[in-house]
Amino acid sequence: MTLRIAPSILSADFARLGEEVRAVVSAGADLIHFDVMDNHYVPNLSVGPLVCQAIRPHVTVPIDVHLMVEPVDRLIPEFAAAGANIISFHPEASAHVDRTIALIKSSGCKAGLVLNPATPLNVLDYTLEKLDLVLLMSVNPGFGGQSLISSVLPKITAVRERIAASGRDIWLEVDGGIKPDNIAQVAAAGADTFVAGSAIFGTSDYAATIATLRQQLARATPSN
Secondary structure, eight states, X not given: OOOEEEEBGGGSOGGGHHHHHHHHHHTXXXXXXXXXXXXXXXXXXXXXXXXXXXXXXGOSSOEEEEEEOSSOTTHHHHHHHTTOSEEEEOGGGXXXXXXXXXXXXXXXXXXXXXXXXXXXXXXXXXXXXXXXXXXEESSOTTOSSOOOOGGGHHHHHHHHHHHHHHTSOOEEEEESSOOTTTXXXXXXXXXXXXXXXHHHHTXXXXXXXXXXXXXXXXXXXXXX
16 A cells, blocks of 8 residues: 655745745655635635645645635636646535536546545445545644544544445545654554644654654554
8 A cells, every 4th residue: 555645735834835845845745735725614714726826836746635615616627727636625515526526527636525523424425436535534624733533543444444345546545633653543544645734844854754754654554
């Protein structure tokens, strides 16, 4: 299983954003995680397509856009045009989940569905075969720097079992409170892609931090 580290720019220094994303990619990041908040679906406001377009020339890795906005459909083509490679959204924020997945794919991006800690898994019953990624939130969305909600761990394992049963190559991403002291536990539960914000950008040596995260991942024993 390929394991991926996705630094979240929500915790980066926005006064030096181009420099920050170049630095984490040089330090070994596999993706750039791009959090979009609208002060409507979540109680915070972050960045839009123009910022995605601005950082695209600075990175060679995929840009992983997480839309915490409601409604989502209007922004999808704009983020695709701005250079997004993966676009994920919350089912609660879409009137027609299947149509939104189709819109992401028709815009040339991989499609992901995001489940909050209290969102049931049955939304995957009719969508998993169309997804490229499932993103499980291990905190409630809206703010960086929160602590991982441990009750999400068995949920990660349950999604991994669904992915395995599907026989498809679907990424299982986890976002929220990922740190060196818990990333192995999250990997053992079944995750393969790990969003880390303050755990990376809050340190002085990104390369050393990402190396530490990978060392911890090497110790993990996947549940499947």
